[in-house]
Amino acid sequence: EVTVWAQVKKIEPAIYKLYEELVTSNEPIEKRLELLFLASEFLIHSRTRDGAQHILEVMQAKETWTIQELHDHNELMNYSVDLEVFVEYLVDKGYIQIEPIVAKSEMIFHRHYKVNKEALEMEHEL
Incomplete structure (x- = not known):
């Protein structure tokens, strides 16, 4: 010890x-x-930003992602078991935003995720 x-x-x-x-x-x-x-x-x-850098870089490849698309992405498969928890933590910390997308029924929304570029820029300035 x-x-x-x-x-x-x-x-x-x-x-x-x-x-x-x-x-x-x-x-x-x-x-x-x-x-x-x-x-x-x-x-x-x-240390959140350092720990999240990889997933945030991958997510910047397109505007929005479903949780399934994140699960299916080759570079994110190692996160798969804890991906939802990790993404929700990053939502809570402001690194990722939720983008509600209208489904076929206008009363239902699909939950998409996108990188909060403003938060990344503000942090980079610090």
Whole structure:
């Protein structure tokens, strides 16, 4: 365990700092867990763009996609098991937008997805 954490300290100092705070802090466990959850959320959010880069690049090849088209795309097949969850997470974070497309019955809409190019441009400017 010590060897693993020594490696983590070199590779991901922020993760090691979280571990250290969780294990050695004198704060009550509730406070330590609260800090851990906040920091984890921040780390995930700060790396979302990097983690989503591949799917966003693939999706820019055309205007809108159905979830089935995404599943069927050769480059996205590795995401297939978690694709819906991943896409919905990216919708929630503003990287992907939902485009409702009218079906044969005007009361029903098909859900299509597209890259939110404005969000990508704003993030690129930062």
